[in-house]
Amino acid sequence: MFQSQFARTFCLIFSLPLLFLLAPHILPPRHVPISLPDELDDLALFNRAVATGLRSSSNPKSTFFRLGSTNPKFKIAFMFLTNTDLFFAPLWERFFNNSSKDLYNIYIHSDPSSNVKDPGGIFEDRFIPSKHTERSSPTLISAARRLLATAILDDSMNFYFALISQSCIPLHSFGYMYRSLFHTPFSWRPIKFRSFIEIQSNGSILHDRYYARGKNVMMPEVPFSEFRVGSQFFILTKKHAMLVLKDRKLWRKFRLPCINVESCYPEEHYFPTLLSMADSEGCSHFTLTRVNWTGSFNGHPHTYSPSEVSPPLIYELRQSNFTYDYLFARKFSPDCLTLLMDMADSVIIKD
Numbered sequence: 001m002f003q004s005q006f007a008r009t010f011c012l013i014f015s016l017p018l019l020f021l022l023a024p025h026i027l028p029p030r031h032v033p034i035s036l037p038d039e040l041d042d043l044a045l046f047n048r049a050v051a052t053g054l055r056s057s058s059n060p061k062s063t064f065f066r067l068g069s070t071n072p073k074f075k076i077a078f079m080f081l082t083n084t085d086l087f088f089a090p091l092w093e094r095f096f097n098n099s100s101k102d103l104y105n106i107y108i109h110s111d112p113s114s115n116v117k118d119p120g121g122i123f124e125d126r127f128i129p130s131k132h133t134e135r136s137s138p139t140l141i142s143a144a145r146r147l148l149a150t151a152i153l154d155d156s157m158n159f160y161f162a163l164i165s166q167s168c169i170p171l172h173s174f175g176y177m178y179r180s181l182f183h184t185p186f187s188w189r190p191i192k193f194r195s196f197i198e199i200q201s202n203g204s205i206l207h208d209r210y211y212a213r214g215k216n217v218m219m220p221e222v223p224f225s226e227f228r229v230g231s232q233f234f235i236l237t238k239k240h241a242m243l244v245l246k247d248r249k250l251w252r253k254f255r256l257p258c259i260n261v262e263s264c265y266p267e268e269h270y271f272p273t274l275l276s277m278a279d280s281e282g283c284s285h286f287t288l289t290r291v292n293w294t295g296s297f298n299g300h301p302h303t304y305s306p307s308e309v310s311p312p313l314i315y316e317l318r319q320s321n322f323t324y325d326y327l328f329a330r331k332f333s334p335d336c337l338t339l340l341m342d343m344a345d346s347v348i349i350k351d
C-alpha cells in the first residue's frame with residue numbers, strides 16, 4: 001500500500017519537469033513573449049534613434065516647407081519586413097534602377113530563424129539586426145520599430161518611412177512615388193507633410209480585438225473609444241516615426257500577450273491607435289498599399305496568382321477613392337515574378 005503510493009508520488013514528481021519540457025511541443029504557441037534582454041536592447045536602440053533624430057537637420061521642428069522648396073535631397077526609407085526570401089527582389093531592383101540613388105534607402109528586417117538569403121545587388125548588406133517575429137504577437141510591432149530606429153540612425157535625410165512586405169509590389173515608378181509623397185500643393189502657407197496610415201474606428205471587429213488581452217487591461221491608457229484599427233503597412237513622416245519610437249505608455253499595453261489568439265493582431269492596432277491619439281490631423285487615415293480583402297481567409301487577404309496578373313490588374317489596383325493613387329499592392333504569390341518582370345518597364349514603372 002505504502003509502496004504503491006510512494007511510487008505514484010515518485011512518478012508524479014519526476015514527470016512534472018518532463019511535462020514542462022514537452023508542453024511547448026504539445027500545446028500550440030499562444031504568444032511569443034518578448035524577453036527582458038530583447039526589450040532593453042530595443043529600448044537602447046530607440047533612445048539612440050530619438051536622440052540622433054532630434055539633432056539632425058530634417059528633425060520634426062524643421063519639417064515645415066515654404067512653397068518652391070522642393071527639398072530634392074530628402075529620401076524615402078523602404079523598410080522590408082519579411083520572414084521569407086525577397087522573391088520580388090528583381091522587380092524592386094528594376095524599380096530602384098530607374099531612380100536616383102541619393103533619393104532612397106533600403107532596410108530589411110528578417111526573422112533570423114527563417115534564414116532569408118541576401119538577394120545581392122541593391123539589397124546587399126541592407127539587413128538590419130533582427131529578432132524573431134510571429135503572427136498574433138507584438139513581435140511585429142517591435143520589428144517595425146526596429147526598422148524605423150535603424151533608418152533614422154542610418155541617414156538623417158530619410159524623411160518618409162515606408163513599411164512593406166515581401167509580397168508587396170510597386171504600382172508606379174519611383175519618380176511617381178517620390179513626386180506624390182513630396183508634392184506640395186500651391187499655397188502661401190507652410191506645408192505640413194502627413195503620414196499615410198489607415199485609421200478606422202469600425203465597430204464590428206474592434207470589440208474582440210480590444211478585449212483580446214483580457215478585461216480592463218488596456219485601461220486607463222487606451223480607452224475603447226480611442227482604440228483604432230488599420231493596415232499594418234504605412235508610410236510615416238519622420239515626425240511620426242520619432243513619436244512611435246518615443247512611446248512607452250501604449251507599448252506597455254500592446255506588448256501584453258493575448259488571451260484570445262483569434263483576435264490578436266497587435267500591429268494592426270498599435271500604430272493607428274497611437275497616431276490617432278497623438279496627431280490625428282497629421283495622418284491621412286488611409287493607406288497607400290492596396291489590399292484585396294474579398295474572399296480573405298484566416299486573416300490573410302486575397303493572394304494574386306499568375307492567372308490573374310495582367311496590365312489591366314495593375315491599372316485597376318492603382319485606382320483609389322482618395323486624393324492619391326495606390327503606390328503599392330499586396331499580396332502576390334512568388335510565381336507571379338516572371339509576368340510582373342515582363343510588364344515592369346511597359347506598365348509598372350511607366351509613368
Ligand SMILES: *[C@@H]1O[C@H](CO)[C@@H](O)[C@H](O)[C@H]1NC(C)=O
Pocket residue numbers: 090091093094097
Ligand atoms: C539594375 O542596374 C544594374 C546596373 O546598371 C544592372 O546590372 C541590373 O541588371 C539592373 N537590374 C534590373 C532588374 O534591371
Ligand SMILES: *[C@@H]1O[C@H](CO)[C@@H](O)[C@H](O)[C@H]1NC(C)=O
Pocket residue numbers: 097098099100349350351
Ligand atoms: C526611367 O525610365 C524612364 C522611361 O520610363 C526614362 O525616361 C528615365 O530616363 C529613366 N530614369 C532613370 C534614372 O533611369
Ligand SMILES: *[C@@H]1O[C@H](CO)[C@@H](O)[C@H](O)[C@H]1NC(C)=O
Pocket residue numbers: 200202204205229
Ligand atoms: C470599415 O468601414 C469602412 C467604411 O466605413 C469599410 O470600407 C472598411 O472595410 C471597414 N473595415 C473593417 C476592418 O471592417
Ligand SMILES: *[C@@H]1O[C@H](CO)[C@@H](O)[C@H](O)[C@H]1NC(C)=O
Pocket residue numbers: 292293294295296302316
Ligand atoms: C479580389 O479578389 C477576388 C477573389 O477573392 C477577385 O474575384 C477580385 O477580382 C479581386 N479584386 C480585384 C480588384 O483584383
Ligand SMILES: *[C@@H]1O[C@H](CO)[C@@H](O)[C@H](O)[C@H]1NC(C)=O
Pocket residue numbers: 319320321
Ligand atoms: C470606391 O468607392 C466605390 C463606391 O463606394 C466602391 O464601389 C469602390 O470599390 C471603391 N474603390 C476602391 C478602390 O476602394
